[in-house]
Amino acid sequence: MSLSGQKTTNLDAVVVGAGFSGLYMLYRLREAGFSTRVYEAGGDVGGVWYWNRYPGARCDSDSVHYCYTFSDELLQEWTWSSRYPEQPEILRYLNFVADKFNLRPDIQFNTRVKSAHYDEESSRWQIETEDGARVSAKYFITGVGCISTANIPKVKGLETFQGQWYHTGRWPHEKVDFTGKRVGVVGTGSSGVQSIPVIAQQAGHLTVFQRTPQYTVPARNHPYDPEFVEKTKANYPEIKQQLRESFGGLLVDSQEKSALEDTPEQRDRVYEAAWEKGGFGFAFSYTDLTLDEEANKTAADFVRAKIREIVKDPETVEKLSPTYYYGTKRPILDTNYYETYNRDNVSLVDVRKTPIVEITPTGLRTTEGEYELDVLVFATGYDGMTGTLFNIDIRSKDGVPLKEKWADGAETRTYLGIATAGFPNLFMITGPESPSVLSNMPVSIEQHVEWISDCIEYLRDHGIETIEPKVEAEEAWSRHCREVADATLYVKTDSWYTGANIAGKARRFPIYLGGVGPYRHICDEVAAKGYEGFSLSMCN
Numbered sequence: 001m002s003l004s005g006q007k008t009t010n011l012d013a014v015v016v017g018a019g020f021s022g023l024y025m026l027y028r029l030r031e032a033g034f035s036t037r038v039y040e041a042g043g044d045v046g047g048v049w050y051w052n053r054y055p056g057a058r059c060d061s062d063s064v065h066y067c068y069t070f071s072d073e074l075l076q077e078w079t080w081s082s083r084y085p086e087q088p089e090i091l092r093y094l095n096f097v098a099d100k101f102n103l104r105p106d107i108q109f110n111t112r113v114k115s116a117h118y119d120e121e122s123s124r125w126q127i128e129t130e131d132g133a134r135v136s137a138k139y140f141i142t143g144v145g146c147i148s149t150a151n152i153p154k155v156k157g158l159e160t161f162q163g164q165w166y167h168t169g170r171w172p173h174e175k176v177d178f179t180g181k182r183v184g185v186v187g188t189g190s191s192g193v194q195s196i197p198v199i200a201q202q203a204g205h206l207t208v209f210q211r212t213p214q215y216t217v218p219a220r221n222h223p224y225d226p227e228f229v230e231k232t233k234a235n236y237p238e239i240k241q242q243l244r245e246s247f248g249g250l251l252v253d254s255q256e257k258s259a260l261e262d263t264p265e266q267r268d269r270v271y272e273a274a275w276e277k278g279g280f281g282f283a284f285s286y287t288d289l290t291l292d293e294e295a296n297k298t299a300a301d302f303v304r305a306k307i308r309e310i311v312k313d314p315e316t317v318e319k320l321s322p323t324y325y326y327g328t329k330r331p332i333l334d335t336n337y338y339e340t341y342n343r344d345n346v347s348l349v350d351v352r353k354t355p356i357v358e359i360t361p362t363g364l365r366t367t368e369g370e371y372e373l374d375v376l377v378f379a380t381g382y383d384g385m386t387g388t389l390f391n392i393d394i395r396s397k398d399g400v401p402l403k404e405k406w407a408d409g410a411e412t413r414t415y416l417g418i419a420t421a422g423f424p425n426l427f428m429i430t431g432p433e434s435p436s437v438l439s440n441m442p443v444s445i446e447q448h449v450e451w452i453s454d455c456i457e458y459l460r461d462h463g464i465e466t467i468e469p470k471v472e473a474e475e476a477w478s479r480h481c482r483e484v485a486d487a488t489l490y491v492k493t494d495s496w497y498t499g500a501n502i503a504g505k506a507r508r509f510p511i512y513l514g515g516v517g518p519y520r521h522i523c524d525e526v527a528a529k530g531y532e533g534f535s536l537s538m539c540n
């Protein structure tokens with residue numbers, strides 16, 4: 001049922017975002033007969049894949065697993081070219097999905113949702129967009145992504161810069177030409193590590209401003225051979241089941257034992273094989289790499305040895321060698337990242353030692369001196385997990401802003417990472433305290449979308465007006481989430497996971513680390529028990 005031409009003031013559901021989450025949410029709700037509208041700030045579908053057009057942007061989960069699995073027809077019709085395709089191919093895929101399922105008529109592009117206030121009297125969400133339009137919906141569903149609010153450092157003088165500057169997550173649609181230019185890249189997370197080798201090939205000179213050196217493992221991207229694709233397509237039912245039951249929503253070779261059970265020689269063989277194979281397998285080589293300091297050190301030492309082997313200049317080796325616990329920032333995959341520092345046109349500046357002081361009209365100044373630049377690229381990441389949710393003024397039935405409920409220091413946030421007490425009929429796809437960014441996102445997105453649409457159908461079929469977590473269920477979930485995280489090394493590292501990258505943000509670890517498969521079972525059990533832990537109120 002399309003909404004085109006219909007009155008839009010009263011909808012069953014409003015969904016925010018037309019990326020992987022929003023597209024599938026729309027499909028499911030529409031199939032179930034709910035009038036649904038998606039609002040999308042971008043000019044087209046794609047979510048992160050619409051915005052992240054920086055050089056070298058590509059996925060780093062195997063593409064045959066980094067996709068929807070809900071439609072057998074779609075799985076058979078779409079063919080991925082390679083293990084880690086570039087952004088344009090992933091964007092083409094999402095456009096293909098939107099067209100195949102005729103989703104566009106129910107998506108309003110170039111429209112940012114400004115506020116969503118729950119009105120207890122009507123039991124409806126009152127939603128306003130930035131252009132002043134208002135709609136009312138029974139269900140308000142966020143599919144805004146976990147890392148979509150760009151973090152642009154507040155460096156003095158940026159407005160005076162006479163060259164061009166960009167953030168990787170807000171890349172222009174037109175090609176940016178670096179040929180012969182003096183380029184600076186600030187940041188060496190996944191976006192920096194992907195873009196630096198590509199920019200280096202074009203730039204006259206590239207200066208990388210690094211605050212924290214990173215562990216990265218070769219991606220070893222390669223075109224798929226047709227036989228592999230055919231076999232994969234034939235096996236999708238089994239693959240889908242394995243992905244859903246897996247720990248991270250990925251299929252990787254992992255040894256079900258501690259790194260410390262192997263001798264140093266055995267470990268070297270395991271790590272070397274994973275390094276050669278490329279991909280996330282390295283991070284899963286042993287079960288305790290993010291649990292035990294000694295086990296962690298074995299993987300960290302291996303990567304540091306690789307850096308010494310690859311990079312020629314000893315001073316650069318020193319600067320590039322990470323010291324934090326391996327894997328406790330987002331593991332990174334690269335193509336020729338460390339090798340890039342052997343190029344004559346690339347230099348590395350340690351801005352932890354010599355911090356950035358200001359941007360000048362002609363470049364960037366650190367405490368050590370000024371670097372003249374024509375182009376400046378901020379690969380400085382995002383206000384993750386909550387930043388985008390907080391940019392919408394979401395208010396509870398008592399008028400409390402979500403931002404206030406989750407204020408710094410608040411220990412309790414969500415039930416299952418899907419819903420939050422005080423906000424009836426609000427659902428968050430891959431919300432805080434779900435596996436989200438520590439999983440292969442499409443797998444987690446499909447799980448949430450299916451759980452949410454099944455829930456909404458249940459409410460309709462049982463004459464239930466509202467659903468909302470009970471405070472005690474929420475407290476127990478937040479506590480469980482925290483206890484699982486506290487048993488790992490993740491909480492000991494400053495990262496965007498913990499909010500440490502954003503000045504003034506409270507430190508917490510809002511990701512459920514219990515694993516995708518076990519988490520799915522918990523959510524399914526809650527539903528099977530009539531939405532245990534939620535309060536349900538009947539229609540009058």
Ligand code: N01
Nearest residue numbers: 059060153187188189190191192211212330379380381496
């Ligand atoms: O951002 P990041 P990202 N001065 O936060 C540095 C996903 N992703 O865009 O580590 C100087 O990881 C910061 O330094 P530090 C993926 O989940 C996926 O790269 O905070 N430096 C860091 O080096 C990923 O984790 C894909 O000390 C500053 C960098 O900027 C997430 O997105 C591709 C600074 C930011 O790294 C975010 O990745 C790309 C400052 N003021 C992204 N502020 C794939 O699918 C920050 N930094 C492959």
